[in-house]
Structure formats: structure tokens, C-alpha cells
Amino acid sequence: MQSGGHKGTDPRFTVIVADRHDLVRRALTDLIDVEPGFVVVAQAPDPDSVAAELGRRRPNLILVEPAVLGTGGLTHLPNLLRLSPATRAVVLADEPSPALERHAHGWGAVGTILKHAAPDDLFNVLRRAVTVPLTVAPEPSGSA
Numbered sequence: 001m002q003s004g005g006h007k008g009t010d011p012r013f014t015v016i017v018a019d020r021h022d023l024v025r026r027a028l029t030d031l032i033d034v035e036p037g038f039v040v041v042a043q044a045p046d047p048d049s050v051a052a053e054l055g056r057r058r059p060n061l062i063l064v065e066p067a068v069l070g071t072g073g074l075t076h077l078p079n080l081l082r083l084s085p086a087t088r089a090v091v092l093a094d095e096p097s098p099a100l101e102r103h104a105h106g107w108g109a110v111g112t113i114l115k116h117a118a119p120d121d122l123f124n125v126l127r128r129a130v131t132v133p134l135t136v137a138p139e140p141s142g143s144a
Contacts (some may be wrong), residue, residue: 012037014059018044058084077107
């Protein structure tokens, strides 16, 4: 599903918002689309949509709720990111969880943000996600 679009000049960073809840996807899209330098190019409510949009759009970022990836959650993230190798993932979490953060990073995410975080915190995480150089990590061997 495509977002509502972006008005103005070409964006610097493109984003896919992946969450099971339509209200959350729309609210995040509206918030991100008005932030200078960002534009949501697609929304994805389920694993098939995430894969299709990543392959089609090849965004700079995907903001992804683990549950939207289906059974196994973040264990699917490495395969999804192979569809768009330059895309960086930020996990959208319901609750604080050091274990989720470790698993998210282990499966290829470059950051996490809580759903109840302030907008400024969201944009700090998104900016860091696209500007901080990545280090190469081994493929995870365990499950999330």
C-alpha cells in the first residue's frame, strides 16, 4: 500500500512503515511525511506486503513492528533485507525489552524505538540509522 505521498522537493531518505495496525501505519506516515528529509514511500500490514514493497521500493529505511513479519518475527528480517541490501531496519517495539533489542540487532536491525516515544526521539533514531556507518556482523545462529 502506498503512502499519502510527500509534497515539496525530493526527499533525502525513503521509508516503509510496516505495522499490523492501520491506525499506527497512518499516524506514523503522517508524522514522517512532514519531517524534512524523510518521506514514506509505502506501508505494509503483513509479511507479503513487506517483501513486495522492499523489493519494489528499495527504501533507505524500514520501520518495522516484529509481529508484522508473522510467525518467527525478527528471524525473517535477514531474508527480507536481502531483497533490498541498502535498506536499514529500525524495529518498532510496544514495550522496552533489552532482549528484543539484542535480537533485533542480531537479526540485522540498526535501531529500535518504542511506540510511545516522542516524535523527536523517533527522528533521532531514524537519522542515526541512515547516517551511522554499519559494521559487518556474522549471521545470527539462534532464534529470536
